[in-house]
Amino acid sequence: MDKKYIKLLILTLLITISTYVKQSMALDNDAMFSALSISVDAVDKDATLARKQAIANGQSLGLFKVLERIVAPKDFENLPEVPDEIISDMVQDISVSDEKTSKVRYIANLDIRYKPESIKKYLKDLGVSFVQAPSKPxxxxxxxxxxxxxxxxxxxxxxxxxxxxxxxxxxxxxxxxxxxxxxxxxxxxxxxxxxxxxxxxxxxxxxxxxxxxxxxxxxxxxxxxxxxxxxxxxxxxxxxxxxxxxxxxxxxxxxxxxxxNYILKTESNYRDSHSINIADDTFLTVVVPLSSISDWLNIESKLKEIATITKIELKAIKKDKAQIELWFADGLDNLSTSLNEKELEIKLVSDDIYEITYIKEDDSNLKE
Missing domain, CATH: 3.40.50 (Rossmann fold)
Structure with missing residues (x-):
């Protein structure tokens, strides 16, 4: 079999697996960017217009709930009103239940999922800090x-x-x-x-x-x-x-x-202490030594669990290493601490090139 074809097949497999991992992880944070059981009730000239107005109202109310959930209270109070057309672009999908209509009225319950990246970009452009991920359960x-x-x-x-x-x-x-x-x-x-x-x-x-x-x-x-x-x-x-x-x-x-009241207090405290402003995020070129493909998938999974990491861009991958652009906020020291919690470490290996590896167990104190 042609070597170029084999390399292409391996890279395609990696991208496919990587996408699956990313989607699976995104489901863990899905609730943060969703608004459930939004009741809507609108009246207009006819049922079609009433439905359109009700959906727009529901999308606006749902986004309000999501932003209230992820933005620290002191910043949330100062957020500008979001135009309807921008809100519509943020919506990923809507599930409708308990619909009731008359000639001029529309009533329903909506479950709305928003696009996390769209909301993050909107807040980033405003320079507003927000929670990137929920706490551990x-x-x-x-x-x-x-x-x-x-x-x-x-x-x-x-x-x-x-x-x-x-x-x-x-x-x-x-x-x-x-x-x-x-x-x-x-x-x-x-x-x-x-x-x-x-x-x-x-x-x-x-x-x-x-x-x-x-x-x-x-x-x-x-x-x-x-x-x-x-x-x-x-x-x-x-x-x-x-x-x-x-x-x-x-x-x-x-x-x-x-x-x-307990949930409101503890979640407010969490937002205050874990909100990150990604307007000033930066990136490093990072090499990740590998012994197998599963090594990369495992390390990538750990990186995606770190809230301050905003993007991981795979630039190249070979049998023994991967090269990535690692975008992050909140400083290199905090990134290093977060990596250590995942049993990883980062170090500068040459001009502007960093390396992420597993933390090696110190065997100097081990006895035979």
Whole structure:
């Protein structure tokens, strides 16, 4: 077989696999750039015009929700109004349900997905910082203390668990077990109450909660609720949020309000601390040594998980190395730190050429 043909076949295979990986990863962040259950209701001269107006209104409202989700509050307040024609260009697709029409009215629910790159470019051109990717997921365990001081995790009396399961969140994914047989087998409430950090680490692995574990407890003191959420990352206590809330008769609504306020607070904090301005992004020419094709796919996958990396452009690939243009924001030091977290390192190897490799294990302290 012709060598040129073989090289072309390999490169085509690489591009195909790379595209599949990129699309698969994009699905992980899809919720950040989607707006679900947008209710629209419009009246016009006829149903066709009413539908057109309703869709435009829904697209505008949906984009508002997406921008509110990814832009830090202080910047979101100053965003200009986006023209309808620009919004339409940002829409990837729309799913319509529960349509109702009359001669002059149109009602429906819309699920709208926006093009991430279009929104990112729009914010970049404005010089606005925004969150590039959601946080790692956390396992959240809701403990409910009744007025008689009984403690519940998933039992039917636990409206607290239901409030979390029904909650709306996006930037910080929460994994909330629903108390099926497998959950009951895996998680012992005694380990939660005794702060068994070894158990926490085990649960992180079982539920793919790479962020950590959050213990969210509520104590019903009779018309007053005492809330405390403790976040553990790899068994280490990282954050404690507490508040008191008074209510009259509707306990379920009070619990939902506390959940909503907690999510708003933590997601706002995440946006403030993880927003990146990519208007001043830059690029490096990087060589990646390879021992196999799977090496490149693995390293590329790790690079795509780093929020400050805005683009990876494959320039050339050979049997033993790949050459890329790596676009990133937030400085080389932060890029280096992020790479280290992925067990990768970057170093300058010649004038304007960098190299990314796996971090080599230091065997100087190993004993035979």
């Amino acid at each position: 956390y396992l959240l365990l809701p403990l409910y203390y009744s007025q008689s001081n009984e403690v519940f995790l998933w039992e039917s009396l636990n409206s607290w668990a239901k409030a979390w399961i029904m909650a709306d969140y996006s930037v910080i994914p929460l994994i909330i077990p629903e108390g099926n047989e497998e959950d009951i087998k895996n998680i012992d409430i005694k380990d939660i109450l005794s702060i068994n950090k070894d158990a926490f680490l085990n649960w992180q692995k079982l539920y793919n909660a790479n962020g950590g574990v959050i213990i969210a407890e509520i104590k019903d003191l009779g018309n007053r609720l005492k809330f405390k959420a403790i976040k553990y990352e790899n068994g280490v206590e990282k954050e404690v949020i507490q508040l008191n809330y008074s209510y009259k008769n509707d306990l379920a609504s009070a619990l939902k309000t506390i959940v909503k």
